[in-house]
Amino acid sequence: MSAVVFRNARLLDPQAETLEEGGLVVEHGHIVDIGHDVKGAKGTRIIDAAGLVLAPGMIDSTTFAIDRIAALAGGITSILLMPDASRPPIDRASMVQLFLKGPHERDWAGPRVYPTGAATQGLDGAAMAELGLMAEAGAPAFSDGNRTIGNAGLMRRLLAHAARFERPVIQKPEDPALARCGVMHEGATAARLGLPGIPAEAEALIIERDARLARASGGHVHFAPLATAEGLASLTRLKDEGAPVTAATTPAYFHLNDEAVGDYRTFARLSPPLRSEADRLAIREAVTEGRIDMLCSAHTPLGEDDKRLPFEEAAPGAIGYETLLPLSLTLVHDGAISLPALWRMLSLAPAELLGLPQGRLAIGAPADLILFDPEFAWRIEAASLHSDTANTPFDGLPVHGRTRLAMVGGRILFDERDAL
Amino acid sequence: MGDPRELTSGGTAPHRPRYTRPAGDPFAHRHLLGIEGLHPFEIEFLLDEAERFVRCRRAPAASRREGLTQINLFFEASTRTLMSFEIAGKRLGMDTVSFAVAASSIKKGETLLDTAQTLNAMRPDVLVVRHGSSGAALLLARKVNCAVINAGDGRHEHPTQALLDALTIRRRKGRIEGLEIAICGDILHSRVARSNIHLLTTMGARVRLVAPPTLLPNDAQDIFGTPVFTRMEEGIEGADVVMMLRLQKERMAGAYLPSEKEFFHFYGLTAEKLALAADDVLVMHPGPMNRGVEIATAVADDLSHSAIEEQVEMGVAVRMACLSVLTRHLVEPADENADECSRGRE
Numbered sequence: 202m203s204a205v206v207f208r209n210a211r212l213l214d215p216q217a218e219t220l221e222e223g224g225l226v227v228e229h230g231h232i233v234d235i236g237h238d239v240k241g242a243k244g245t246r247i248i249d250a251a252g253l254v255l256a257p258g259m260i261d262s263t264t265f266a267i268d269r270i271a272a273l274a275g276g277i278t279s280i281l282l283m284p285d286a287s288r289p290p291i292d293r294a295s296m297v298q299l300f301l302k303g304p305h306e307r308d309w310a311g312p313r314v315y316p317t318g319a320a321t322q323g324l325d326g327a328a329m330a331e332l333g334l335m336a337e338a339g340a341p342a343f344s345d346g347n348r349t350i351g352n353a354g355l356m357r358r359l360l361a362h363a364a365r366f367e368r369p370v371i372q373k374p375e376d377p378a379l380a381r382c383g384v385m386h387e388g389a390t391a392a393r394l395g396l397p398g399i400p401a402e403a404e405a406l407i408i409e410r411d412a413r414l415a416r417a418s419g420g421h422v423h424f425a426p427l428a429t430a431e432g433l434a435s436l437t438r439l440k441d442e443g444a445p446v447t448a449a450t451t452p453a454y455f456h457l458n459d460e461a462v463g464d465y466r467t468f469a470r471l472s473p474p475l476r477s478e479a480d481r482l483a484i485r486e487a488v489t490e491g492r493i494d495m496l497c498s499a500h501t502p503l504g505e506d507d508k509r510l511p512f513e514e515a516a517p518g519a520i521g522y523e524t525l526l527p528l529s530l531t532l533v534h535d536g537a538i539s540l541p542a543l544w545r546m547l548s549l550a551p552a553e554l555l556g557l558p559q560g561r562l563a564i565g566a567p568a569d570l571i572l573f574d575p576e577f578a579w580r581i582e583a584a585s586l587h588s589d590t591a592n593t594p595f596d597g598l599p600v601h602g603r604t605r606l607a608m609v610g611g612r613i614l615f616d617e618r619d620a621l
Numbered sequence: 622m623g624d625p626r627e628l629t630s631g632g633t634a635p636h637r638p639r640y641t642r643p644a645g646d647p648f649a650h651r652h653l654l655g656i657e658g659l660h661p662f663e664i665e666f667l668l669d670e671a672e673r674f675v676r677c678r679r680a681p682a683a684s685r686r687e688g689l690t691q692i693n694l695f696f697e698a699s700t701r702t703l704m705s706f707e708i709a710g711k712r713l714g715m716d717t718v719s720f721a722v723a724a725s726s727i728k729k730g731e732t733l734l735d736t737a738q739t740l741n742a743m744r745p746d747v748l749v750v751r752h753g754s755s756g757a758a759l760l761l762a763r764k765v766n767c768a769v770i771n772a773g774d775g776r777h778e779h780p781t782q783a784l785l786d787a788l789t790i791r792r793r794k795g796r797i798e799g800l801e802i803a804i805c806g807d808i809l810h811s812r813v814a815r816s817n818i819h820l821l822t823t824m825g826a827r828v829r830l831v832a833p834p835t836l837l838p839n840d841a842q843d844i845f846g847t848p849v850f851t852r853m854e855e856g857i858e859g860a861d862v863v864m865m866l867r868l869q870k871e872r873m874a875g876a877y878l879p880s881e882k883e884f885f886h887f888y889g890l891t892a893e894k895l896a897l898a899a900d901d902v903l904v905m906h907p908g909p910m911n912r913g914v915e916i917a918t919a920v921a922d923d924l925s926h927s928a929i930e931e932q933v934e935m936g937v938a939v940r941m942a943c944l945s946v947l948t949r950h951l952v953e954p955a956d957e958n959a960d961e962c963s964r965g966r967e
Contacts, residue, residue: 321875322875322879327875328874328875328876328879329875329876329877329878329879330875330879331879331880331882331883332879332883333879333883333886333887334879334882334883334886355876358835358876358877361833361834361835362833362834362835362878362879364834365833365834365851365852417839418834418839419834
């Protein structure tokens, strides 16, 4: 594999939390040198970054589709695929092997794909799936994806069994009994529109329950995505008490509130639903203060057949790969958080959760890198994104920040430096 | 022939008592409800008594219990334990009656205590009880006038199983003290595990527990005072004895474990895993075995390590010992010197 030297870049190191000018050398798929005056061997390909930011590629810890080009264009070089992204679900070792993708497959030109093993057989929420065999096959985490594991006894044993294999259980924090039939946040908008609501308490109930179960069973529970102030308060308190928990949210929950549903806009139907303005502000503050560990996209492509329906019948979810970077960068442009601190939530924290070696700007780490321009101004136009579908609630929003190049395992798989 | 232990034969040297017995009755208990709380000398006494019966198909005259009534009250399905108690009783000359639960009035709504009182009115001399609820044997013992032997109560204890395991180990290894013994499998639900942990630690063995976290009580390490391993390879390393537990099939359908396949992969005893134990490791299983689930057929049938058949054989001797010890106040004092195997056979 040919070597690559990046020069004249701004190096973004989420571990040291620094942003400094310099260069970097990639050989055999790994970072082999970092510094001001780096040199490669003779004949090495040299890339002049022209002042762009060179960072470890983002690791998206919750996604529901591979959507290869959209992920790379968004600056995402590793994705954790939820088990319900496939039908039948990823609930056995052979399915894990089928979905595990990366540079080890010569003809795979996309991000590294890590399948999350289903926590229960067929996502039935009743019988434990073969966590051990799936862990051996390469599943870095277990989850029932969009379905919350409602049975506390089962959740306790899942956490204990997953802990035996040193894997976290990812839980959507939404009490299924409270959420049943609900399609949006229970509040004024739902009452006005005549739509069944999901009370905000549905989130805190699961966080309170599962954090305690994790503590008792020796397991680790990761909540994704978080959307309410109450859930956040529970999370913060339990973390302070030392409970083995982490949490993620998506930019939608600190950019939008339930009023985005407006006159039944199904692109604003998410799961969990967009919450109140107070919830939005609380989530935004928690992200900037580091009380939420990481950001993810919850990327869910849905076509017209799923979205052009009465609100209650439409499927929940939005695409998110290409909007994750610019929507997260708004916090930096607003001066609410530093770029290195934000990057910790986009690369290092998910790597640590999943036990992955990438997500770091360090010698010896896999060369999963991106070049991006944090100041580049553009307008999100759903139709011109690379995603398979256009279901984003951010259509028309002016934003800053765009990925110019993406490298996975030393191979450049996306390069738009000249196109823009 | 003053020492009855000289009657024992076999490949190993006769066992010499290690624990000083206090003067008087060496087993001053009316019932045998569990191992917990027994003194080392009491356990040793029962094992020594059992040793006397190992070679004798029929009990020696002084140990015969002609005319006494033994009722086997089994509320749970059992083949080997029930048979073992029946044969033990018959070899002592007792009249044994086994009470089949399916045909009993329990199914008609009678409570356990009503049944106990009914049976008590028939004046048995010893009641052997197995029940699915922990503590059932103790409840019965408080209500009846005869000796009660616990043949397994729920997840609590199965004392005769632990005794027969101990006898097997002692005969094969010559001792219990100081041995490294790994108990592997469903510790959480196993009465065999509980009785064995009590017995083996009381007798000075170093016990380790090996199980998936879902089949261990929380904080097992502190509760039992034994090291706990969730990786079998680490847990059986260098072990002198590997004791496998039976896994209930219904526990493997996703409630506690994902599948039999996964359990066997991580916790099944295979020749590969067994190679990590001591060279002269003894493999035990209380039966009935789930081949290919907790134990590979090749390991179960390997006579150089497996003591599984011997355990069944020791079961009868141990149960003869328990029955005769608990009923010895009911017979005329006999001349211990007449206590010979050959006479018993006649």
